Amino acid sequence: MTYLRPEFRHPESPRNALGYTRQYYEGALSTLCAGCGHDSVSGAIIQACFELAIEPHRVAKLSGIGCSSKTPTYFLGNSHGFNSVHGRMPSVATGANLANRDLIYLGISGDGDTASIGMGQFVHALRRNLNITYIVMNNGCYGLTKGQDSATADEGSKNKTGHINPFHSIDLCGMAIELGATFVARSFSGDKGQLIPLIKAALSHQGFALIDVLSPCVTFNNNPGSTKSYDYVREHLEVTASVDYIPERAEITADYAGGEACVVTLHDGSHVVLRKPDPNWRPTDRIAAMKRLHEARQCGEILTGILYLEPAGRDLHAMLNTCQRPLNTLQEADLCPGNKVLEDINAENR
Amino acid sequence: MSNLVNDFVIRFANVNGTGSASANTLFAKSVFRMGVPVTPKNIFPSNIQGLPTWYEVRVSERGYLGRRAGIDLLVGVNPQSLAADVRSVRPGGYFVYDSSRPLDKSLLRDDIHYIGIPMILLCQKHFEVPRVQQLLKNMVYVGALTALLDVEMEVVKQLVIEQFKKKEKLIASNHLALDLGFHYAREHYDCPLPVRVERRNNVGDRIMMTGNTACALGAIYGGATVAAWYPITPSTSVVDAFEKYANRLRTDPITGEKKFAIVQAEDELAAIGVVIGAMWNGARAFTATSGPGLSLMNEFLGLAYFAEIPAVLIDVQRGGPSTGMPTRTQQSDILLAAYASHGDTKHPLLFPSTPTECFEMTASAFDLAERLQTPIIVMTDLDLGMNEHMTPPLRWDDQRRYDRGKVLDAEALENIQNWGRYLDVDGDGIPYRTIPGTHPTKGAFFTRGSSKDEYARYTEDGEAYRRNMDRLLKKWQTARELVPPPEFFQPQTRCSEAMLFFGTSTYSALEALDELRAIGIDLDGLRLRAFPFSQAVHDFIEQHERVYVVEQNRDAQMRSLLMIELGISPQKLIPILQYDGFPITAATIVSQIAKYHPAATELLGGNGHPHVLA
Numbered sequence: 001m002t003y004l005r006p007e008f009r010h011p012e013s014p015r016n017a018l019g020y021t022r023q024y025y026e027g028a029l030s031t032l033c034a035g036c037g038h039d040s041v042s043g044a045i046i047q048a049c050f051e052l053a054i055e056p057h058r059v060a061k062l063s064g065i066g067c068s069s070k071t072p073t074y075f076l077g078n079s080h081g082f083n084s085v086h087g088r089m090p091s092v093a094t095g096a097n098l099a100n101r102d103l104i105y106l107g108i109s110g111d112g113d114t115a116s117i118g119m120g121q122f123v124h125a126l127r128r129n130l131n132i133t134y135i136v137m138n139n140g141c142y143g144l145t146k147g148q149d150s151a152t153a154d155e156g157s158k159n160k161t162g163h164i165n166p167f168h169s170i171d172l173c174g175m176a177i178e179l180g181a182t183f184v185a186r187s188f189s190g191d192k193g194q195l196i197p198l199i200k201a202a203l204s205h206q207g208f209a210l211i212d213v214l215s216p217c218v219t220f221n222n223n224p225g226s227t228k229s230y231d232y233v234r235e236h237l238e239v240t241a242s243v244d245y246i247p248e249r250a251e252i253t254a255d256y257a258g259g260e261a262c263v264v265t266l267h268d269g270s271h272v273v274l275r276k277p278d279p280n281w282r283p284t285d286r287i288a289a290m291k292r293l294h295e296a297r298q299c300g301e302i303l304t305g306i307l308y309l310e311p312a313g314r315d316l317h318a319m320l321n322t323c324q325r326p327l328n329t330l331q332e333a334d335l336c337p338g339n340k341v342l343e344d345i346n347a348e349n350r
Numbered sequence: 351m352s353n354l355v356n357d358f359v360i361r362f363a364n365v366n367g368t369g370s371a372s373a374n375t376l377f378a379k380s381v382f383r384m385g386v387p388v389t390p391k392n393i394f395p396s397n398i399q400g401l402p403t404w405y406e407v408r409v410s411e412r413g414y415l416g417r418r419a420g421i422d423l424l425v426g427v428n429p430q431s432l433a434a435d436v437r438s439v440r441p442g443g444y445f446v447y448d449s450s451r452p453l454d455k456s457l458l459r460d461d462i463h464y465i466g467i468p469m470i471l472l473c474q475k476h477f478e479v480p481r482v483q484q485l486l487k488n489m490v491y492v493g494a495l496t497a498l499l500d501v502e503m504e505v506v507k508q509l510v511i512e513q514f515k516k517k518e519k520l521i522a523s524n525h526l527a528l529d530l531g532f533h534y535a536r537e538h539y540d541c542p543l544p545v546r547v548e549r550r551n552n553v554g555d556r557i558m559m560t561g562n563t564a565c566a567l568g569a570i571y572g573g574a575t576v577a578a579w580y581p582i583t584p585s586t587s588v589v590d591a592f593e594k595y596a597n598r599l600r601t602d603p604i605t606g607e608k609k610f611a612i613v614q615a616e617d618e619l620a621a622i623g624v625v626i627g628a629m630w631n632g633a634r635a636f637t638a639t640s641g642p643g644l645s646l647m648n649e650f651l652g653l654a655y656f657a658e659i660p661a662v663l664i665d666v667q668r669g670g671p672s673t674g675m676p677t678r679t680q681q682s683d684i685l686l687a688a689y690a691s692h693g694d695t696k697h698p699l700l701f702p703s704t705p706t707e708c709f710e711m712t713a714s715a716f717d718l719a720e721r722l723q724t725p726i727i728v729m730t731d732l733d734l735g736m737n738e739h740m741t742p743p744l745r746w747d748d749q750r751r752y753d754r755g756k757v758l759d760a761e762a763l764e765n766i767q768n769w770g771r772y773l774d775v776d777g778d779g780i781p782y783r784t785i786p787g788t789h790p791t792k793g794a795f796f797t798r799g800s801s802k803d804e805y806a807r808y809t810e811d812g813e814a815y816r817r818n819m820d821r822l823l824k825k826w827q828t829a830r831e832l833v834p835p836p837e838f839f840q841p842q843t844r845c846s847e848a849m850l851f852f853g854t855s856t857y858s859a860l861e862a863l864d865e866l867r868a869i870g871i872d873l874d875g876l877r878l879r880a881f882p883f884s885q886a887v888h889d890f891i892e893q894h895e896r897v898y899v900v901e902q903n904r905d906a907q908m909r910s911l912l913m914i915e916l917g918i919s920p921q922k923l924i925p926i927l928q929y930d931g932f933p934i935t936a937a938t939i940v941s942q943i944a945k946y947h948p949a950a951t952e953l954l955g956g957n958g959h960p961h962v963l964a
Contacts, residue, residue, distance in 0.1 A: 091622075092627035095629070124616040124620065322607065322611050327628075328632035335573040336571050339748050350556075350558070
């Protein structure tokens with residue numbers, strides 16, 4: 001890793017619709033290992049937010065504990081961040097989201113944080129269709145405690161010490177589709193071309209958007225025999241469809257809308273265009289998505305791209321019928337019924 | 351038995367799930383409406399249907415609201431517990447039973463009176479449906495009691511009308527059942543009994559309410575918009591009541607949109623996580639739980655303490671440890687709550703002793719949590735939370751404004767030069783915080799449970815860590831005088847000994863002070879209302895040679911807390927304890943304190959009550 005980052009930027013660096021350069025979306029210098037997949041994911045988040053022209057202070061980034069959960073320090077330095085406790089980010093994000101429905105919530109987690117200690121909170125946030133982009137930086141191991149297998153390590157995968165994992169792995173995407181998630185995608189930290197539009201689409205999705213990003217651990221799980229190494233993942237990638245994210249204001253060009261493309265419109269009017277999909281696969285069909293995922297698994301393929309998308313799902317606020325005004329802006333006059341009402345309540349209890 | 355007018359205990363022995371609760375409540379409320387102070391206690395099993403349940407009502411003209419042992423009249427309609435119920439009546443007392451079938455001879459005692467009312471036979475004669483017969487059987491015994499105890503029938507019937515105002519067709523049958531019992535008792539027994547009620551004006555403007563309902567109203571008035579919880583006895587009705595009143599008071603009548611959000615979480619860990627997330631983001635949020643839930647919340651409480659995030663918890667304590675006695679009362683979470691979580695942590699606690707105080711303290715807890723940027727735990731218990739208590743009416747000062755604490759808005763951020771999230775600017779240990787989304791370029795910071803410097807930057811520098819820990823201690827000192835002060839019960843001349851109590855022990859402690867005085871033991875009294883302990887608490891203990899610490903747990907947890915935090919000598923603090931799951935009685939307190947006063951002990955009767963009062 002680099003300890004020094006030049007402050008100099010080209011004066012003609014491209015600017016987004018808000019007039020900000022990409023630099024405006026960066027955070028502190030990463031302290032992760034050189035070559036860590038997570039840094040590429042941070043880079044993709046920065047790029048996606050820059051391209052979407054999001055106001056950084058309108059984003060709240062939340063994480064649990066672990067290498068992945070450190071990364072929110074390394075992007076969006078003008079956003080509030082919350083590095084909570086291990087496996088409990090989903091509940092903190094739920095509370096934050098209930099308090100202010102107008103912010104964009106970006107949850108960052110890892111495979112230990114989500115698939116082990118945080119499994120309960122993960123599935124319940126998903127079940128409530130919490131409006132959040134939930135990125136799992138999945139490397140199949142516990143990096144911060146020096147490389148123990150995680151619950152997403154594949155059966156038979158060998159870690160750096162030569163230990164072969166005897167346990168079946170948890171497929172977070174398969175589980176999410178089964179449990180009713182409304183946006184499920186998988187990607188690879190080394191594939192920016194796919195990851196950036198996926199993050200853009202996820203940020204625009206109203207509801208729980210899961211992106212399970214295979215993000216190799218260069219220090220503890222990049223060895224021969226590991227199924228989460230750079231080499232292994234590159235060799236076994238299988239893409240459902242290439243993904244393009246098209247904002248609301250842009251037109252879908254003839255290229256995108258061509259015969260082989262599948263277009264899904266999100267609630268805010270933006271579009272996700274999936275090109276060259278398998279003719280038998282429809283991203284909005286839950287059963288077909290599960291079938292495709294199982295088939296890929298049987299063939300030893302790592303299926304990436306959008307696996308399932310249900311753009312019209314109702315998020316937690318819709319289910320609870322909370323008011324449009326963020327709850328954290330309500331004042332005494334909105335909240336406190338006053339003494340007269342209390343006198344009536346007293347009278348009812350005599 | 352001597353004069354028992356307006357001074358007796360009546361117990362109802364029922365099978366749970368048979369509709370007895372509303373009939374028994376009706377009796378208690380009728381006495382209350384006659385202007386006589388009353389204390390009902392529900393003694394129920396951890397079960398939904400079929401097990402014994404009891405409802406105890408103490409009637410006390412003098413206004414003693416603590417539980418009192420010794421049953422003067424028992425209504426026994428549960429065959430499972432009949433033998434034990436008969437045994438529990440005081441000599442000279444009364445046993446009211448369903449005489450539809452003859453009572454087994456083994457149940458006959460020669461030192462109590464038996465009053466048979468053919469409850470089910472009367473119902474079978476007048477009502478067709480078996481289920482209705484069973485339900486109205488309860489009203490038959492209330493009707494009989496109305497005659498036996500000289501309760502005003504108009505009062506009882508009026509309450510029935512109010513209870514069924516939305517199901518009017520039920521009023522006539524309930525009234526009929528009341529009359530059946532009333533007339534049978536009048537015709538067959540010498541009514542009223544020496545145990546009876548006489549109208550008084552000793553209730554004033556007080557109301558009958560459970561502590562849980564009052565806490566919920568406190569949350570409504572205190573501006574809570576997010577409630578997150580996991581169902582657990584005995585706290586469940588806090589959120590139930592919050593939902594009921596929020597639906598009524600915080601829902602847009604036209605759109606149906608709600609100015610609140612309630613999440614039934616997957617467990618208590620998630621419940622407190624939601625609360626912390628919401629308060630981090632500027633909304634007022636709370637959770638209600640009990641001991642097992644508080645155990646699970648420890649991890650998050652440490653985070654909120656160290657990252658300085660407000661949170662409000664209501665701990666309705668029950669019998670521990672582990673699952674313990676889920677439907678019995680205790681004050682046994684004191685140490686757990688005070689020091690919840692690993693590392694050096696401590697949390698302010700509030701100890702309400704009445705529903706009125708549940709309301710006030712819950713509302714204030716939000717102000718304190720935001721002022722101190724830390725979790726505040728309101729420590730109630732099952733007795734306070736689930737039983738109806740006679741309590742002063744709830745009041746709200748319409749001029750009152752929420753104290754949102756040190757929060758910087760966009761304008762303040764514009765004008766500030768050197769902001770550090772954990773910088774102590776004012777010397778009170780409380781830094782300034784910001785809410786996400788406030789300002790495009792200023793005020794963003796990283797909240798974390800790991801060590802950080804004054805500017806919220808991660809650090810492993812021991813000196814920076816120590817500075818932060820010391821500042822948190824300074825904040826703790828600030829809290830000492832911000833939390834509610836103690837209440838003193840002192841005659842003009844100071845006594846050499848004192849009694850210290852809190853929460854639901856207060857009713858019986860005050861009664862015990864009177865009883866002790868009657869046998870020549872004069873004590874000063876102090877009611878703790880909060881932790882950390884203020885200087886006034888320290889001084890009070892210093893001024894007395896011996897202090898009896900009354901609490902409802904085995905290990906004298908509050909005594910330990912006083913020793914730890916105030917450095918009081920263990921010899922000075924005498925534990926006075928009751929931990930059988932029943933609310934503490936004055937007799938328990940009197941008998942334990944009297945042991946330290948041999949001369950006075952001779953004045954005590956065998957039941958712990960002074961002869962002069964028995």
